[in-house]
Amino acid sequence: MLLKHLTLSLLYCSLASILYGQTKITGHVSNVRNKPIPFVSVALFQDSSLLLTTASDEQGTFLLSYQYLTGTKYSLKFSTIGYRPSLKDFIYPDTNSFKIVLREEEVALNNVTVAATKPLITRKADRYIINVENGFLVNSNSGLDVLQKSPGVWVDNNGRIRIRGNQPVLVMVNDVVLRMSEDELSEYLRTLKPEDISRIEVIHTPPAEFEASGTGGIIHIILKKNRKTGLNGSVYSRYTQQGKKPLNTIGASLDYKIKKLLLFGSYSYTKDRSFYFAITDIVYPDTSTYNSYTARNNNNTRQQYRTGLVYDLSANQSLGIQVMGNANQLVQSFETNIVYQSATRNTMGKAYSGWIRKPSLNSATLNYSWKLNSMGTLLKLIADYTASQKRELNSFLSIYDDPARNSTYRNNSPTSTNIYSIQTDYTQPFRNHAELKAGVKYTSVKRNNTLLREDFINNNWIRNEPASNHFIYNEELLMVYGSFEKTAGNTSFKAGLRVEETYVRGNSFTSNEKFKRQYFGLFPSVFILQSLNEAKGNSAYINYSRRLERPSFSSLNPYRLQFDDYTISIGNPNLLPQYAHKIELGATFRNNYMGGIYFSKTKNIIGELANPIVDNIIEYQSQNFDNSTEYGFNGSFPVKVLKNWEINNSFSVFSLSYQINDFKIKQTTFSGKSVHTITLKNLLDINVIGDYRSGYVNANSKIARLFTTDIALTRKVLKSKGRIRFYCSDIFNTLRDKIVTDYNKTHIDFYQKRSTRTFSLSFTYNFNSGRKFNLKKVDENNTDERNRVEN
Secondary structure, eight states, X not given: OHHHHHHHHHHHHHHHHHHSOOEEEEEEEEETTSOBOOSOEEEEEETTEEEEEEEOOTTSEEEEEEOOOTTOEEEEEEEOTTBOOEEEEEETTSOSEEEEEEOBOSOOOTTOOOOOOOOSEEEOSSOEEEEOTTSGGGGSSSHHHHHHHSTTOEEOTTOOEESSTTOOOEEEETTEEOOBOHHXXXXXXXXXXXXXXXXXXXXXXXXTTXXXXXXXXXXXXXXXXXXXXXXXXXXXXEEEEETTEEEEEEEEEEEEEETTEEEEEEEEEEEEEEEEEEEXXXXXXXXXXXXXEEEEEEEEEEEEEEEEEEEESSSSEEEEEEEXXXXXXXXXXXXXXXXXXXXXXXXXXXXXXXXEEEEEEEEEEEEEEEEOSTTOOEEEEEEEEEEEEEEEEEEEEEEESSGGGOEEEEEEOOEEEEEEEEEEEEEEEETTTEEEEEEEEEEEEEEEEEEEEEEEETTEEEEOTTTOEEEEEEEEEEEEEEEEEEEETTEEEEEEEEEEEEEEEEEETTTTEEEEEEEEEEEEEEEEEEEEETTTTEEEEEEEXXXXXXXXXXXXXXXXXXXXXXXXXXXXXXXXXEEEEEEEEEEEETTTEEEEEEEEEEESOEEEEEEEOGGGOEEEEEEEOSEEEEEEEEEEEEEEEETTEXXXXXXXXXXXXXXXXXXXXXXXXXXEEEEEEEEEXXXXXXXXXXXXXXXXXXXXXXXXXXXXXXXXXXXXXXXXXEEEEEEEESTTOOOOEEEEEEETTEEEEEEEEOOOOEEEEEEEEEEEOSOBOOOOOOOOOOOGGGGGBXX
16 A cells, blocks of 8 residues: 555656646757757856756757746856857846857867776765776776776675675666676676776665665676767677686677667677685584595686667657676586594595586566656656576585495576566756655566486486475565755755565475565665865765665575585575664765775674584575674775876775674674776886785684785777787785684684686777767666576
């Protein structure tokens, strides 16, 4: 009933805005040769206060709808690249139509390309932006590598992404929240090529218009948009040496715009071979020990595509369709030497394992956008469908000097996920720097999981019924939000409320376990920004929000998956969502120096618990800890060493604690990243990245410190249309995984070394033809669910 009333209210507001009386003035912008000038910025002022903005269309025509006051003086400012700005004063209603003539700049640069280089970091009130395009970050191997090297973003060796403390983040690409598990998300980001990324927005405290999921904030990756009519595109290739194994990538992107129609597409292919080794030492309560050395070979193939079109139905309406997806094949082989020592005897053995995964994800999005007036009133409707599938086979063979311990089995675990979502969003600007936003959304998720365990007995594969499982999971989300933003003098205030209703049904056909769950959530947010000295860029802020994190789809599956003779992973259908209250205070100085303190209290926090059980087997299961407390300080500051040498520094200090029953764990962690950019004019760009993180805790485990140093060299060629890059990661070969767990009188020490010192050489060539244009972005909609798909 609440959802119904809020939906009707939203539609009423939309209708009211359409019927709301406003006066219109029109005009036409041309040059001295009487040719129309498209996409000229038109700004309306009153007494130096900006009231609203618009732009001329391809025929140079513009329209401004506003509540003009009779006898009041207004000003129109016209500006565009290559022309002198022009200012036109008028008193309403002396005229309602203007003919503006702009003159070209007196100084013309012929046969010279002027490329403005953006700073690495641009700051806004509620986020900071990392400018990837044309910077050193495009030298990375993949989208995941770009994040690893971005200031203020920390990615561990397992692909877990954090921007503050140890809270999970929500990752978006072009307004789409990727509903995937951490493992699948890292694989997806590896399919993104850095050349396609324009910028990354880092949002510590998201407002109400974003979904409530993601207790650690949001990372929004915005893909590059071509800006010219006609045919435009790029081709690229990359070769990386990873120890003794190579990684190869090729790809291309193409856009074509003619009149009102835009067509676009891209494709990339990566072949990734690498080698890991791992050492595991376990001491059990009975003083027996387990020691193993594992050699792992990876042979992975990743493909990604994106295609679609945008058609302008009119000057204020557009329709977009986008289809995107990936198809990967991940093949790993493991060979393990095992020594098990007990009080009575020593047992030695070898284990062989093969792991083949074929995940794919495809989505289709339909977007309709209607700009109701020149003030910026906007109504959007988005429908989205995502289908995810995975075929997975894990085979295991172990041979010991004690034949009673020998085993041969395999796990076949295909999954499929279907996500349907539809939403509408409405934006209503007002006079005097105020804005209202509201929206409704419905999402439906269906997950089908199968686990078939088979043992090899008497030369036959026999189904192991207790270890097999078939589980179907259904989830429905109803969401409504509203927010209001107002600026008065030097103070900006924004408040919002998001309402989410969740319906969950699970059915295990194998064990005949069923569960139903329904929970309702209110998620308020408040943001206050006080400008202390606008001219110098000094300001202070305070933010509050309530957030949640839902369990991943497969974590709720009551499966029992045995990876080897000593490791088991099990699901937990009793998992509850975790809820967090977050508050942050901070300040910005001279637009570049930022610092803030924050506090977060999380209830029912989800963490993977490593627990020893009978027969000295370690069982891994996601569980709800009682609570988690986190507080810390974040900061960033640039340093200009020389005219051509700039350093961007970011750091974080936080204290994190977990509690489950009588078990408590706590640690204070420091993270720091320093990015050096050196420009040798007309020669090359040099970048050096240093990244350090001290040890931290996660659930009942402690992760050791990490340190790495990278260097990149970039040179433009072929009249700046081509770019050659050389990249060396982890120069000193210091990056490794080390996790220590002490729980229930059991000590687990895990060490893994990957081929982190790599050498990469890449080449990119961009081509284009035609006049400049603004490429419309196809918005997508299926948000938080994708972040929880474990493909």
